[in-house]
Amino acid sequence: MGREVSESCIDSLLTEMVASYCNQFYSNTPELAARRIEAIGYQVGHQLSERYTMDRPRFTDHLEAIKFICKDFWSELFKKQIDNLKTNHRGTFVLQDNKFRWLSRISGDPSVDNGTQDPESKAAQAMSMYLYFPCGIIRGALSNLGIPCAVSADISSLPACEYNWILRPCCFSIKYAF
Amino acid sequence: MIVCVAVVGHQNNPLYIQSFTEADDALKLHHIVHCSLDVVDERVNNPKKSGLTLNETFLGLLYPTENYKVYGYLTNTKVKFILVTTDLDVRDADVRNFFRRFHAAYVDAVSNPFHVPGKRITSKTFAERVSNIVKSFGLSSAG
Numbered sequence: 001m002g003r004e005v006s007e008s009c010i011d012s013l014l015t016e017m018v019a020s021y022c023n024q025f026y027s028n029t030p031e032l033a034a035r036r037i038e039a040i041g042y043q044v045g046h047q048l049s050e051r052y053t054m055d056r057p058r059f060t061d062h063l064e065a066i067k068f069i070c071k072d073f074w075s076e077l078f079k080k081q082i083d084n085l086k087t088n089h090r091g092t093f094v095l096q097d098n099k100f101r102w103l104s105r106i107s108g109d110p111s112v113d114n115g116t117q118d119p120e121s122k123a124a125q126a127m128s129m130y131l132y133f134p135c136g137i138i139r140g141a142l143s144n145l146g147i148p149c150a151v152s153a154d155i156s157s158l159p160a161c162e163y164n165w166i167l168r169p170c171c172f173s174i175k176y177a178f
Numbered sequence: 179m180i181v182c183v184a185v186v187g188h189q190n191n192p193l194y195i196q197s198f199t200e201a202d203d204a205l206k207l208h209h210i211v212h213c214s215l216d217v218v219d220e221r222v223n224n225p226k227k228s229g230l231t232l233n234e235t236f237l238g239l240l241y242p243t244e245n246y247k248v249y250g251y252l253t254n255t256k257v258k259f260i261l262v263t264t265d266l267d268v269r270d271a272d273v274r275n276f277f278r279r280f281h282a283a284y285v286d287a288v289s290n291p292f293h294v295p296g297k298r299i300t301s302k303t304f305a306e307r308v309s310n311i312v313k314s315f316g317l318s319s320a321g
Contacts, residue, residue, distance in 0.1 A: 043291075043295075046295055047288060047289045049254075049255065050253075050255055050285050050288055050289070051285050051289065053253070053254035053255065054253075054281055054282070054285060056235075056254060057233045057234055057235065058233040058234075058235060058252065058253075058254050059233075059254060060233055144255045145254060145255060146188070146255075146256055
């Protein structure tokens with residue numbers, strides 16, 4: 001039996017979580033806030049991976065587990081699959097989502113204008129905080145499947161021609177030691 | 179009749195172990211569960227020798243002892259479920275069904291935000307649900 005969650009509730013919850021950790025609990029230490037948000041994501045990913053792998057045969061290798069994250073896991077979370085998966089075959093995977101749902105409703109605050117930064121880089125700065133949660137989810141899911149790794153997210157490493165502000169693409173890089 | 183069920187974590191740490199006998203033989207049953215962990219490891223590490231080709235979660239009959247039959251199940255997250263039964267003619271389908279329901283109960287228990295991953299499952303709801311599943315196993319195999 002599948003249960004459904006309201007999309008706008010999740011959006012608001014994520015926004016509110018980031019806001020409370022960044023502005024209230026750890027307003028002076030953003031790196032600590034980031035770690036806390038990542039830890040929440042880790043627990044969520046840990047539990048979700050337990051549930052979503054229930055009726056599947058066991059994975060034989062790491063690539064199969066990563067493919068599961070790209071296809072089934074992502075479909076359960078975002079109703080779409082990862083658009084591009086790259087690997088260097090040395091323990092680094094790059095997952096590219098061309099329209100990352102959790103960023104699609106974020107915009108920079110135009111009222112705060114200090115004149116030194118262009119609005120795009122300001123928005124990118126604000127967005128990076130929202131990416132620790134999905135990073136934690138991926139890391140939690142993979143470590144529960146037996147792949148301890150480090151996950152980081154990037155919204156600016158894409159080549160300029162691929163980059164599109166309307167679609168909000170996002171890259172997740174996964175690194176693990178063999 | 180099922181006499182014992184156990185959930186064992188990925189580092190072979192016990193997460194939940196419960197016997198369902200009147201007699202005071204919990205220690206003996208725990209010993210049987212403990213021994214079965216080696217068999218699970220052997221099955222998983224030599225899939226060809228044991229004829230386990232599809233990487234199924236259900237591992238089948240691990241080993242029969244004089245009075246008991248031990249069945250195993252290994253999830254994607256390397257959590258093992260062990261079932262010890264005294265029934266002599268057990269249908270595979272029944273055991274599969276049991277493990278599927280047991281796994282569902284386990285997933286619900288660990289999804290509890292107050293559960294600490296890797297620690298023993300202390301939830302009463304889980305214990306109740308497991309004992310219901312164990313009871314209904316006896317019924318379905320009798321009928």
